[in-house]
Amino acid sequence: MTTVINVLQALILVLGAPLVSGIVSKIKAWIQRRQGASIWRPYIEIAKLFRKEDLVPPSASWVFRFAPKVLFGTTICAVAFVPVVHPSALLASRGDFFFLVYVLALGRFFLSLGALDGGSAFGGMGASREALVSTLAEAPFLLGLVAISILAAHADIAGMVMWTLQRNVFDISAVHILAFTSLAMVVLAETGRMPVDNPTTHLELTMIHEGMVLEYSGPSLALVEWASAVKLHALLALLISLFGPWGMASTVSVWGTGAALLLYLAKVTVLMILLALVESVVAKLRMYLVPDFLGVAAAVSALAVIFTTLVKG
Amino acid sequence: MNENTPGAVPSGERGSGGPPLVLPRGKTESVARLVTVFGSLGSDREKRVHYVFDVGEAKYWETMVAASGPVRSIVPELPSAAWYERELHDQYGIEITGHPDLRPLVFHENWPEGVHPMVDAVNQVPWASREYRFLTVQGDGVAEVAVGPVHAGIIEPGHFRFSVVGDTVLHLELRHFYTHKGTEKLFEGSLVNAGAMIAESVSGDNCFAHAIAYSQAVENACRAEVPPRASAIRLIGLELERLVSHISDLGGLCTDVGFSVAAAYATRIKEFLLRASADCSGTRYWRGIAVPGGLRFDLESRKILGLSQAVSLAARQFADLARVILETPSIQNRFETAGVVSPEVARDLAVVGPVARASGIDLDVRRDHPYGHYKSAQFEVPVTHYGDVMARAKIRIKEAAISARLIQQIASALPIGSVLAPLELDGEMHGSSAVESPRGELYYWLEGSDGRLTRCHIKSPSFQNWPAMPFAIADNIIADFPLINKSFNLSYSGCDR
Helix, strand or coil: CHHHHHHHHHHHHHHHHHHHHHHHHHHHHHHCCCCCCCCCHHHHHHHHHHCCCCCCCCCCCHHHHHHHHHHHHHHHHHHCCCCCCCCCCCCHHHCCHHHHHHHHHHHHHHHHHHHHHHCCHHHHHHHHHHHHHHHHHHHHHHHHHHHHHHHHCCCCHHHHHHHHHHCCHHHCCHHHHHHHHHHHHHHHHHCCCCCCCCCCCCCHHHCCHHHHCCCCCHHHHHHHHHHHHHHHHHHHHHHHHHHCCCCCCCCCCHHHHHHHHHHHHHHHHHHHHHHHHHHHHCCCCCHHHHHHHHHHHHHHHHHHHHHHHHHHC | CCCCCCCCEECCCCCCCCCCCEECCCCCCCCCEEEEEEEEECCCCCEEEEEEEECCCCCCEEEEEECCCCEECCCCCCHHHHHHHHHHHHHHCCCEECCCCCCCCCCCCCCCCCCCCCCCCCCCCCCCCCCCCCCCCCCCCEEEEEECCCCCCCCCCCEEEEEEECCEEEEEEEECCCCCCCHHHHHCCCEHHHHHHHHHCCCHHHHHHHHHHHHHHHHHHHCCCCCHHHHHHHHHHHHHHHHHHHHHHHHHHHHHCCCHHHHHHHHHHHHHHHHHHHHHHCCCCCCCCEECCEECCCCCHHHHHHHHHHHHHHHHHHHHHHHHHHHCHHHHHHHCCCCCCCHHHHHHCCCCHHHHHHCCCCCCHHHHCCCHHHHCCCCCCCCCCCCCHHHHHHHHHHHHHHHHHHHHHHHHCCCCCCCECCCCCCCEEEEEEEEEECCEEEEEEEEEECCEEEEEEEECHHHHHHHHHHHHHCCCEHHHHHHHHHHHCCCHHHHHC
8 A cells, every 4th residue: 555655656746747847837927917828838848749859969979869868767766765645755765865866966967968968069058057056056955954864863755754744843943944945945956947047048058957958859858858847846845745744644544645635735836836936036146156056055054964963962 | 521620630551552531530539439331332333432420510420432442441540440341341342451350241151252242233143152260269278159040049140159268258259140131232223212111121129210210311312301290200209119129128138137027027018018109100110100201191199199198107117117127136136247348348349329328428319410309309318337237227227218208298299280291302312310229329321313222321230339249248157148148239130231
């Protein structure tokens, strides 16, 4: 029964991901007083791309074709560590949070390689910027998770979630607040959202993620787009399960799981609204201020780790 | 003409061809501001070169030299003439001595050498493959980034060749003229009365300014007086065009830094104004309204008042929006210190329009060389000296407010009467006119005989301002280029003609 729920959780994250992107776009459109595209648009987009021809630059090697598949595979692998409605996950016992961080990094690494292999100037530019952002995002990402894992005395995500679930909502410590802040900043950087990267820009010189995927088309592009959506959804789910898991079904039952699912939808909606708001009220950072942004995230997460000694003591 | 200009300075002694052109002095500067350089053919098809300067008087200073042989370049004294002389070289095949860079400007690798469209027939030009050498920057870690002419977004085509170290731009070379349509050639032989339609198609979002500049040049050539009602309505159209353009520019700046809410709001205000102008004149961009002699048809006073009310509402909303934008810290961070055009560069390259006024050059055709209804209108010309993206944004915001005030002022006291004066088009004609378009000084020069044009030259503000772009982007990071480019808001079509 737990396995069924775990498979269900992974499916929610993977299949629901385009909807999350669609809803965020819709909320942003509303904030701009536009009608906006349908929330189902990303599904149509991905389905359309899967039916299209896959164009490969003549200079590209197998790396270019291989990269989107690796990216999608690693993203799916990361999903299998994230609890949604139940404090467990498909691969929970097979790896800790270090694995989660680096399996995502592996996907980025391959996408950067693919972008370089594509041979266009923008691919190279995007790849080098992505390398900068992901290098700098690594420290706050890890430290934020380390802080929680020290408190929980668990290194696997499901264990950390289980520990939080057993605490009271009002037991939230400074560690949680600091770790949440830094991880939320990391999510913005990792998923290429404002103010680090502009996912809707058409200006090739300012792109980070979009620059890397400029040469991709057809099914390859569909995989990349889908993987980006899954990554956003999975990281939002990770934030929810680490910092607000209350309401998750601790026992395995249909009713409990259903209620937990509804609660999850409410929580993810709140995060989507927050994301859309953040993306609407700030302009994109100057490229050389991105390290400062992530530097702040790193400092905050370091504080979170330091504060664990106080909370534990 | 040039002998009687007091204090004229002789052009340098470099090169060998022709007598040195005597450059006029400006009011304060040692050499007057260059407006344009262009060629024409005389009655015996002999080549001539025309120079137009702004010497600080209401009338432009114009001179002409025969170009049967090589012509001495004025670029060593006036860098702003560089592109004009290259264009002259392309169009007329006039040899220019002492010019530092005479690579083809208007024509690309596919255009055969030795074919000069303003002199030769261009019905069947064979496809050629010439070589174009970009300037290369050498050194450790210098990389070249080629951008365009096809871009990721739907924008006009232009090629940008950046030499970068990391993300910092050392040098930018522009390669434009992908939208060169041979408009000046197209004018040759066309009916004077039909020319406004060609002028309107030079640059889509400034079509009314182009139509007015053309029409005024014809009117000056015929010494015709435009009826007061027509010139008042022309002023409303010109200011509306500026208002729409500046609102759209500020929105564009916000789009380029991902500040989407403000961008959407600016787009809404712009659309509101375009619809209001469609209600008033039947056309969103005032196309097909201006003709030499006045206006093609009269606009109802009631509808003009309606437009004026819409303008006042839009201007209020735009002022609120502009305040929000300027008070947003992340916007300030992006706009300030980005893409600085120093006053020296601005002066050397004789930039015009909001770009010049943001770099401390107090220049506005409406005030300095008044035309039409501007002769009696009262308005101020904002100038600032920082020269960055923020300065250009602020100049546009202030100008938008002034334009809105002017429209309301003129609409409330609209003269009555006819809107079209008869033109006497027989015989030889020769005239010129300048208009302050939203992008800056737009100058038309034309010659014709018996109702047909023999030559029409367009000095577009974009052609003048593009060479300043590489100076603005140098030492900035390449990711800021789209923003800096947008803050200039230059037209490719208007530049390429």
